[in-house]
Amino acid sequence: xxxxxxxxxxxxxxxxxxxxxxxxxxxxxxxxxxxxxxxxxxxxxxxxxxxxxxxxxxxxxxxxxxxxxxxxxxxxxxxxxxxxxxxxxxxxxxxxxxxxxxxxxxxxxxxxxxxxxxxxxxxxxxxxxxxxxxxxxxxxxxxxxxxxxxxxxxxxxxxxxxxxxxxxxxxxxxxxxxxxxxxxxxxxxxxxxxxxxxxxxxxxxxxxxxxxxxxxxxxxxxxxxxxxxxxxxxxxxxxxxxxxxxxxxxxxxxxxxxxxxxxxxxxxxxxxxxxxxxxxxxxxxxxxxxxxxxxxxxxxxxxxxx
Amino acid sequence: xxxxxxxxxxxxxxxxxxxxxxxxxxxxxxxxxxxxxxxxxxxxxxxxxxxxxxxxxxxxxxxxxxxxxxxxxxxxxxxxxxxxxxxxxxxxxxxxxxxxxxxxxxxxxxxxxxxxxxxxxxxxxxxxxxxxxxxxxxxxxxxxxxxxxxxxxxxxxxxxxxxxxxxxxxxxxxxxxxxxxxxxxxxxxxxxxxxxxxxxxxxxxxxxxxxxxxxxxxxxxxxxxxxxxxxxxxxxxxxxxxxxxxxxxxxxxxxxxxxxxxxxxxxxxxxxxxxxxxxxxxxxxxxxxxxxxxxxxx
Numbered sequence: 001x002x003x004x005x006x007x008x009x010x011x012x013x014x015x016x017x018x019x020x021x022x023x024x025x026x027x028x029x030x031x032x033x034x035x036x037x038x039x040x041x042x043x044x045x046x047x048x049x050x051x052x053x054x055x056x057x058x059x060x061x062x063x064x065x066x067x068x069x070x071x072x073x074x075x076x077x078x079x080x081x082x083x084x085x086x087x088x089x090x091x092x093x094x095x096x097x098x099x100x101x102x103x104x105x106x107x108x109x110x111x112x113x114x115x116x117x118x119x120x121x122x123x124x125x126x127x128x129x130x131x132x133x134x135x136x137x138x139x140x141x142x143x144x145x146x147x148x149x150x151x152x153x154x155x156x157x158x159x160x161x162x163x164x165x166x167x168x169x170x171x172x173x174x175x176x177x178x179x180x181x182x183x184x185x186x187x188x189x190x191x192x193x194x195x196x197x198x199x200x201x202x203x204x205x206x207x208x209x210x211x212x213x214x215x216x217x218x219x220x221x222x223x224x225x226x227x228x229x230x231x232x233x234x235x236x237x238x239x240x241x242x243x244x245x246x247x248x249x250x251x252x253x254x255x256x257x258x259x260x261x262x263x264x265x266x267x268x269x270x271x272x273x274x275x276x277x278x279x280x281x282x283x284x285x286x287x288x289x290x291x292x293x294x295x296x297x298x299x300x301x302x303x304x305x306x
Numbered sequence: 307x308x309x310x311x312x313x314x315x316x317x318x319x320x321x322x323x324x325x326x327x328x329x330x331x332x333x334x335x336x337x338x339x340x341x342x343x344x345x346x347x348x349x350x351x352x353x354x355x356x357x358x359x360x361x362x363x364x365x366x367x368x369x370x371x372x373x374x375x376x377x378x379x380x381x382x383x384x385x386x387x388x389x390x391x392x393x394x395x396x397x398x399x400x401x402x403x404x405x406x407x408x409x410x411x412x413x414x415x416x417x418x419x420x421x422x423x424x425x426x427x428x429x430x431x432x433x434x435x436x437x438x439x440x441x442x443x444x445x446x447x448x449x450x451x452x453x454x455x456x457x458x459x460x461x462x463x464x465x466x467x468x469x470x471x472x473x474x475x476x477x478x479x480x481x482x483x484x485x486x487x488x489x490x491x492x493x494x495x496x497x498x499x500x501x502x503x504x505x506x507x508x509x510x511x512x513x514x515x516x517x518x519x520x521x522x523x524x525x526x527x528x529x530x531x532x533x534x535x536x537x538x539x540x541x542x543x544x545x546x547x548x549x550x551x552x553x554x555x556x557x558x559x560x561x562x563x564x565x566x567x568x569x570x571x572x573x574x575x576x577x578x579x580x581x582x583x584x585x586x587x588x589x590x591x592x593x594x595x596x597x598x599x600x601x602x603x604x
Binding site for chain 2 (some may be wrong): 152277282290
């Protein structure tokens with residue numbers, strides 16, 4: 001979405017970056033505090049995202065049961081003090097599976113977003129900086145990749161590559177490439193015309209060095225905005241793929257897989273099978289969307305949306 | 307485009323014959339080779355690709371490996387289901403998205419604005435297939451209504467048919483409406499700052515006329531762009547939704563064909579989706595000129 005509206009100029013980034021996150025000028029704590037006060041929704045999103053990261057890291061301590069072990073005695077158990085969110089048709093503890101699922105979702109989400117954005121970013125950088133034939137060819141390839149809905153492309157890719165975590169990450173990252181490429185390219189196009197680039201060229205610095213040392217660091221604003229915005233959709237796509245049975249394979253507990261057809265069969269008898277994993281997905285995506293929006297407003301005022 | 311789809315599919319480890327074998331028990335190697343030869347998948351990939359291109363140009367879309375029927379005949383009856391669902395979802399998305407966006411913009415930074423923004427962002431965050439499952443569950447729990455398990459055509463029972471389509475359309479439409487809300491809000495906020503809006507207020511025109519006639523009309527351009535882009539997303543969303551609601555549409559068939567490695571079907575459906583997306587983008591471009599006469603195509 002952002003790519004259609006991203007007429008970012010170098011000015012905007014330079015003016016706004018000092019107020020941005022994590023830059024040493026204002027002190028880290030102060031910056032965070034200021035961000036929270038100005039963007040309460042964004043701070044809530046940050047908290048949700050942080051909670052997900054903590055859950056993923058501490059999954060082993062937070063889980064009360066083995067997320068994979070089946071238990072023939074306690075199948076489809078109601079939520080209770082022993083099984084906080086109930087059990088599924090194989091007697092696996094839903095709460096523990098959700099806690100461990102955070103790990104899978106986060107790893108797949110973050111890695112595929114990063115992979116897609118970095119590859120797309122490099123393509124965008126080169127095609128924006130050099131222009132000409134490289135630009136033309138890479139933009140047409142991007143057009144083709146963008147002609148398909150994200151989920152359809154990821155679905156075809158993931159089915160082609162076969163089920164494994166690495167392949168799911170790859171499959172989700174490919175549809176992200178053109179989106180990242182567009183955003184970075186458009187901001188490179190304006191940075192390229194800045195005076196300090198001209199100065200660098202005047203000093204006789206090589207093109208590749210200018211592209212990576214002088215242009216690239218200035219695209220960091222749109223890059224952060226882009227990756228946070230894509231993280232949510234990457235998590236959603238992973239859930240959908242796993243739901244359809246071409247995503248993260250067993251035995252890894254994945255939120256999408258927990259919702260899959262086998263869970264739907266028992267949904268009437270055990271609604272907790274459907275409710276809780278879905279809530280987990282929604283909260284995770286909601287958090288990263290809120291955070292992404294707030295970051296976009298802070299780092300990139302020109303893209304301000306709803 | 308076609309090349310990309312084709313090569314991606316052929317990367318798949320295992321083909322149709324392997325799947326037949328794993329479900330059908332043991333079959334001798336020579337049988338396997340014979341079947342592969344009959345289906346033409348023993349030849350080099352590029353030969354298969356050239357074949358496919360020639361077939362497409364001459365209107366032959368290939369045969370399904372699994373059903374041994376022409377792909378087009380299998381896909382054709384499924385198209386109306388998906389189109390109906392897509393159109394219904396889009397209508398719901400617009401009906402839900404544009405008014406909420408307008409209200410949100412007019413009441414900017416009030417608590418109502420915050421509520422609506424959170425509401426629309428929540429729509430973006432929920433997987434539509436999950437939302438669909440929850441809607442079914444809630445209906446069953448509260449009013450004891452059990453969704454029809456099989457597809458009901460409009461000729462059979464129009465009411466059941468409508469309900470059957472309305473629920474998934476609602477689940478998908480809510481999600482799409484979220485983006486429309488956001489864009490409507492920001493576009494309207496921008497337009498409201500223009501001079502001619504101030505003039506309209508100064509003329510003493512009522513708020514309703516200023517907002518709906520003067521402001522919204524000019525805020526529609528980005529909104530239409532998003533609706534166009536959304537349409538592509540929406541088709542992606544249908545893949546899962548059709549599966550959840552058990553509707554015999556193109557998208558559900560795509561999932562089945564992928565799991566069966568039925569390449570001709572997958573290729574054709576993916577090509578079909580790509581064409582639909584391109585056409586919807588074209589439609590959006592044409593609509594620009596209608597909404598904003600300043601846009602002219604030379």
